[in-house]
Amino acid sequence: MAALCGSLCSQTGKTITVRMLNGRTGKLISPSNYLVRVDHEQTVHANWVVQNEDGTGKLTVPSGATVLTIQATYDGATSYYVGCDAVKDHGASDDGPSLDRWYKTADILVTGVVARNDCAGEKLPEKLQVFAKPGEFVFFVRRQNWREQMRELSTH
Numbered sequence: 832m833a834a835l836c837g838s839l840c841s842q843t844g845k846t847i848t849v850r851m852l853n854g855r856t857g858k859l860i861s862p863s864n865y866l867v868r869v870d871h872e873q874t875v876h877a878n879w880v881v882q883n884e885d886g887t888g889k890l891t892v893p894s895g896a897t898v899l900t901i902q903a904t905y906d907g908a909t910s911y912y913v914g915c916d917a918v919k920d921h922g923a924s925d926d927g928p929s930l931d932r933w934y935k936t937a938d939i940l941v942t943g944v945v946a947r948n949d950c951a952g953e954k955l956p957e958k959l960q961v962f963a964k965p966g967e968f969v970f971f972v973r974r975q976n977w978r979e980q981m982r983e984l985s986t987h
Contacts, residue, residue, distance in 0.1 A: 845896065847939050847968050849880060849888035851903055854915035854950025854971035857959045861886035862903035862912065869896040871933065890968070898933040903972060912972035913979065915950035939968045946970035 851860045865880035865888055880888040880901075892899060903912045916932045934944050943963030948971040951959050963969045 844891040847890040849890050850969045852971050854948050854973045859886040863908040864904045866902045869899045896936050900931045900933050915948045915971035916946040940966055943967040
């Protein structure tokens, strides 16, 4: 039954290739975990992304999902990467190291999406000019600074 559901669920879901890049160097990062949420729900799906050997991930989301947000962890899943698409808005919330940015699954599937990179400064260096293929989501991150790490420790 599980095998049948696995193949049936994969047929009805949407598959997206995920690339997470260092916001300053543009190098591909392989995180401890990818954490996915869909349709503004609070439920985190850590098992929806299967990591490939090259550091990319294959994300399968339900066919009805219209928007998604992705975070990632490091240090054995004890720390969260900060999304570079929310760095400029960092002071707007004390909820944690980054704000959630939601991306339309239809846009990702049809044209591909590269998230904003506020970690690189005003002028984006050539090495950070990245393009996404249809079905691909590319986002930039950085590790937490010491203040963010302390704030995260104090909330747990």
